[in-house]
Amino acid sequence: MLFIHGFASSQQTWQWITPAFERTHTLILVDLVGSGNSDLQAYKEERYSSLMGHADDLIALCDALELQEITIFGHSVGGTIGLLLAKKRPDLVQQVIMIGASPRYLNDLPSYHGGFEREDVAQILEMMELNYVGWASHLSSVALPASEGESQTKYVEASFLSSNPKVTYQFLEMTLLVDYRDILKEVTTDTVIIQCSDDSFVPIEVAEYMVNEIKGSTLHILSSKGHYPHVSNPEETVKAIKLSLK
Numbered sequence: 001m002l003f004i005h006g007f008a009s010s011q012q013t014w015q016w017i018t019p020a021f022e023r024t025h026t027l028i029l030v031d032l033v034g035s036g037n038s039d040l041q042a043y044k045e046e047r048y049s050s051l052m053g054h055a056d057d058l059i060a061l062c063d064a065l066e067l068q069e070i071t072i073f074g075h076s077v078g079g080t081i082g083l084l085l086a087k088k089r090p091d092l093v094q095q096v097i098m099i100g101a102s103p104r105y106l107n108d109l110p111s112y113h114g115g116f117e118r119e120d121v122a123q124i125l126e127m128m129e130l131n132y133v134g135w136a137s138h139l140s141s142v143a144l145p146a147s148e149g150e151s152q153t154k155y156v157e158a159s160f161l162s163s164n165p166k167v168t169y170q171f172l173e174m175t176l177l178v179d180y181r182d183i184l185k186e187v188t189t190d191t192v193i194i195q196c197s198d199d200s201f202v203p204i205e206v207a208e209y210m211v212n213e214i215k216g217s218t219l220h221i222l223s224s225k226g227h228y229p230h231v232s233n234p235e236e237t238v239k240a241i242k243l244s245l246k
Contacts, residue, residue, distance in 0.1 A: 002028045002058070002067075006076030006100070007175055008163040010036025013075070016234035020242070025071075032078075033057060034167040043167055049174060051077065055084040062092050069094040073241065075230060076100045076201070077175050084180070086189040095246050096187075099194040099237070100227050102202045103180040103210065112181070113205040121176045128169055136160035142200050148225055148232040156228055184213035191217040192244040194237070198225040220244060 001021060003014045011029035018027055031038040032054050047053040058081070062070065070093055074082035079101025086093040104114045106121070128135040140157035160168070191214045195207035204221070211219040220240050224233040 001025045001071045001073055002030075002062070002082075004030070004058070004072060004074040004078030004081050005032065005035065006074075006078045007171060008035070008160045008168050009075070010159065012036065013159065013228075013231060017073075017230050017238060017241075020238040028061075028065075028067075028070075030058070030061065032081075034171060035163065040164060040167070045170060048171070051081050051174075051178065051180070052084055052088075054081050055088065058085055059089055059092070062089075067092065071095045071097065071245065073097045074099070074101060076102075076227065080178075080180055083183065083187055083191070086191075087183055087187050090189055093189050095190045095192065095244075097192045097194065097241060097244055099229065100196065100199055100202050101193070101210070102206045103184060104178070104206075105176045105201075106179075112209065113203055115201065115203045115206065116176060121173075124176070125169065125173055128165075128172070132165050133161065144226040144228045144232055152228070152232045155231060181209075181213070184210060185215070187214050187217075190246060193217060193219045194222060194229075194240050194244070195219065196222050196224045196226060196229050199227050201227045218244070 005011060005013050010031050014029060021027060034043040034048060072082035072093055079098025080103060082096045082098060086096050102114065105116050106114045107117055136157050140153055140160055144153045144156050146153045193207050193210050195204055207219055211217050222229050222236055222240060224236055226232055230237045
């Protein structure tokens, strides 16, 4: 199983999930370049101006380790990276399981409800530039409401604060503005979409859109709220993964 974390996160975010699979699977955990404990000197703005740069990194890793028939579990933008990997190299990937993923965060009304307007993105990025600490505090509480666990919300906030501000800004701007809707119909890998019942970052309409676009995909809706169920409710998340595994 290859675990791909989301924005302003690291492989540590899977610590509540991985024990459930250590005896049955070989687990591969990585920090995307620019995140976690990765080598910041390896971060090249041009290469990572699209998610394909990260997908190519992971393809190189899989080839170096001579991996086959891997199951990808990706959170948020990590799920989208997993789809890009599977589309480019379907020979490597047996299954993609995504949680809280989105191919497009901006609204394209009336046909597509991504959850954000361009004005929203501009405000988020401006707050990030003017007051990074305040931005981290605000966005973490939106991503994972304290009602789902105050300590879990603080964990997300700490993850944001520990990220490199410049790289995080570029990653967030790119993530919120990309549009990968056109690749969905081209994905041939077995795909499972796990979605929280109430996610301020990714409306449930996005999950419903993806399951209609990706041939043969399935949708599993959690009772958990927020964008980080693997942090706030790992038990339900593990159960959903186990039900979905091929």
